[in-house]
């Protein structure tokens with residue numbers, strides 16, 4: 001009789017090897033952390049004696065589950081911002097909070113919390129991608145969990161790297177230190193095609209090849225991303241990544257929701273593994289990944305939870321079941337993705353997708369002992385049937401459709417007990433909970449302060465410049481536009497230059513909450529030709545705060561402090577992010593004349609407001625100013641200009657366009 005470390009015996013053992021062998025009762029012999037033998041209980045117990053023998057009667061013995069994709073530290077952002085669109089969720093909430101809070105200790109704590117949660121749902125291996133991946137690897141190794149840890153690299157500054165060069169260096173340092181570790185496989189994580197440059201991708205590939213480690217990348221998560229990619233590179237996303245040589249390294253691609261057969265074949269050709277994240281795709285309404293096509297093509301597809309911020313838990317039992325149900329619902333075919341396949345995706349295929357199938361994913365001799373023991377004597381698993389069952393089908397269906405993560409009783413990772421009778425042995429859950437609550441408190445305070453006013457919310461998404469303007473201004477209304485040209489000609493005021501544009505403004509108003517108003521402007525600059533083609537479109541976002549007036553008899557001095565940023569997101573994004581109480585649109589055609597009068601530059605804007613349609617045309621005369629004395633001089637000159645136009649003081653329009661529009665529409669007047 002051979003003597004070994006550990007014997008698990010008496011359970012209903014499902015190997016999840018390719019033939020799906022099942023031994024009931026079965027046993028598993030483990031020595032030095034490695035599976036020494038697997039087979040019928042009688043046969044194994046006749047061959048081995050062990051230091052420790054665990055009776056698994058009434059339980060299933062299955063491979064530890066593989067969570068193909070997560071961002072472990074995001075457990076600390078669980079439930080932070082829900083029910084939002086992906087861009088608002090990511091750019092409006094996740095990224096600003098990450099910029100402020102993500103540090104190595106944050107990542108360490110979040111990763112430990114993730115390991116605790118995953119062990120309790122039977123997970124023994126996961127694929128990760130985040131910042132400060134060194135801390136994630138540290139926390140994971142300390143917990144005794146297996147993981148593929150990818151250091152994220154993006155083309156813009158991240159919490160751990162000011163540039164992508166710095167990101168690549170960080171990844172290289174990380175990979176060098178961890179390569180060859182028995183639990184952690186370091187990896188390189190160019191975040192996605194749309195957050196990468198060709199150079200970044202080539203650098204990542206070189207690094208991965210030099211150390212023979214995998215690459216993790218998000219591909220085709222949303223439809224928008226896919227169409228933008230085609231617009232930018234005139235190539236479908238997978239083809240473009242192939243052009244950059246990315247698939248010369250072993251790759252795990254996350255999501256792949258919007259890929260056709262041709263693109264999937266390219267992935268298969270390069271032996272790319274895919275992770276399918278049904279909860280995350282559903283929660284962010286990213287679409288339905290063509291999972292059955294991927295599997296039919298022979299691509300190893302893993303099931304993943306994605307980060308806890310978009311799921312919101314790391315429960316692989318739930319994910320497995322959802323993968324099976326979703327595939328049926330989407331294809332109108334109840335035979336799609338049967339239980340056995342779902343279980344394989346959460347184990348053996350998952351390990352293949354992560355390029356760690358030589359170590360884990362099934363109960364086979366020579367693999368590391370990553371095992372979950374699941375209690376089958378539960379009400380929701382009672383009774384069970386065996387008729388017509390081909391090998392592991394009935395047990396797989398019990399686990400996938402009725403099993404719950406709370407049924408997992410013991411977990412063994414790399415031959416080491418990490419959970420016995422649901423008690424975690426390597427992690428101090430109470431301490432982790434206490435520390436996580438503290439971090440959440442700090443994030444809450446940060447967000448509450450940010451939500452206090454529109455400006456701090458605007459600043460949080462970045463790119464904002466403060467602009468102070470002082471200008472003398474007057475606005476008058478004419479019935480007829482011709483009068484302006486007539487006066488200019490008569491007075492020999494030849495414009496220095498002119499321009500034409502269409503301005504589409506949306507004013508977001510915040511009622512009692514905030515007196516400032518936010519303007520989203522689409523500025524179409526037109527060519528000075530007869531057909532007036534659009535030459536350029538500029539999108540700007542301007543927060544207009546309190547305006548200070550000083551009234552001159554025939555004009556006003558405006559002193560305005562504005563916050564100005566290029567509007568890089570859509571109007572819909574800003575609407576959903578800022579959640580204004582009201583919205584007023586003002587469209588106008590603007591003809592601008594730059595003239596010199598009295599040795600001074602003036603801009604004459606001749607505006608026709610088309611939405612809401614306001615009668616007549618408006619002439620706005622403005623000039624920048626820098627001192628009170630200068631303002632007075634310009635106010636005097638402006639009064640003279642008004643005389644040239646024959647305008648009486650009472651004809652001066654004191655309201656701004658947005659106020660005139662509000663009047664016309666009968667909505668409550670916006671704050672000044």
Ligand SMILES: [Zn+2]
Nearest residue numbers: 218254306307
């Ligand atoms: Zn992800």
